Amino acid sequence: MRDFSYTRASSTEDARKAALEAGAMILAGGTTLLDLAKCGVAEPDQLIDISHIRGLDGIAVDDRAATIGALAKMSAVADHPEILSAFPAVSQSLSLAASQQLRNMATIGGNLLQRTRCPYFRDPSTFPACNKREPGSGCSAIGGVTRNHAVLGTSEYCIATYPGDLAVALVAFDAEVNLGTRTVSVEDFFLAPGDTPEKETVIAPGEMIMGISIPVSPAARHSTYLKVRDRQSYEFAAASAAVGLEFETDGKTVRGVRVALGGVATRPWRARAVEQALVGKVLTEEAIASAAALAMEGAVAHGANRYKIELAPRVIARALQTVGGLA
Amino acid sequence: MTRTIHVTLDINGEMHSLDVEPRVTLLDALRDHLELTGTKKGCDQGQCGACTCHVDGQRVLSCLTLAAQVEGRQVTTIEGIADDDGTLHAVQRAFLEHDAFQCGYCTPGQIMSAVACIREGHAGSDAEIREYMSGNLCRCGAYNSIVAAVREAAELTAGVRQKAEAA
Incomplete structure (x- = not known):
């Protein structure tokens, strides 16, 4: 170093x-x-x-939103009783990430800014070509070992997966990030790689993540985060889904639904087509399966990551079945 | 030119002053500057848990913590968990009893992680122990004995607490 x-x-x-x-x-x-x-x-x-700055690690939940300071630790947010009850998917996305040691260290602001685990990105001496690291140098991943690379939101310049879990849950529930001088939705905070994969977020010089807020909603309260991975714990997602569900008063027709994906895309990925296909429908396994398939529209495989195109809709379906009481 | 900074660290209740380069991690400060070599360097990359210490009572990875960052915090290492008279911590005793190691290299990190795991209330079942100890890798594969040791130490700690509350 x-x-x-x-x-x-x-x-x-x-x-x-x-x-x-x-x-x-x-x-x-x-x-x-x-x-x-x-x-x-x-x-x-x-x-x-900035870790010694006081007053930036608060966690507060009222009837409108959860407000979480940038320096709140992942473990503190994951175990916070009101986050657990009002935003179970958010809590689960945190407690299923990393290890307890890392969760005790890592902050919410830093969590959003974590960089990809693409092994080509992480190894500059062996793989000098990486458009994310050195714009214009090429992409070593394309044509390489791609099992963990993205199938959604990729470009010819970069196929690196956004590795985080929390941001997936935040995107599902319309969370916002406070940058000090402005507030942007977490969904708009992250950029697709396009032809500038070195630019991952909209954060500008002079800005700093001050905190996040997550609006309270029936779907957020009735939510889950399902993470599927190569080993049971302490591993990044092969595919993950944050889902939330709100039924009409009949208890079976979907009034509102949120679906976001992790482990398969270059940024936290909201699956709006899946949501739109389910609103107004009676929640059945068949309705879920046909809606979940829509999440993969536009997906592009690069060799060994092809399995994600089949896996991700199954993860969405299982998560919706769980939260909908069908599993 | 190498720039050094002066830091004062509270390690196991003792204050230590040292001059280090800003890039020196807590792990390297402990091992190379303070001769506290109980904390092990495994991957040095935040993946194996061998370097687990406590900062203000929370388990963290000392390889991804700068020494300068923990000024004003209380650091506890494996050298600091036994009683002053040498009586081993309940978790240390349980590891010995269950033979919860083979080569022993990951053991200090396992023990520091287990002490915190129990204190956090995350040692309620074998499944929970496995999940909350997953940040500590054991290449010898002593996991079954580690889980047994953590479970026993957790039960012992809970028993002691219940007795204290009843008294």
């Missing part, structure tokens, strides 16, 4: 100003940044440590 200077920010204004300097990066939990510095992917000249 290349050496850098270290500054402890005393306030968010302080941090945002200091982070404007060339080569400066904000350090919070460190679980992504120090890992990438050790890989040689991140090469900061200066780290601005």
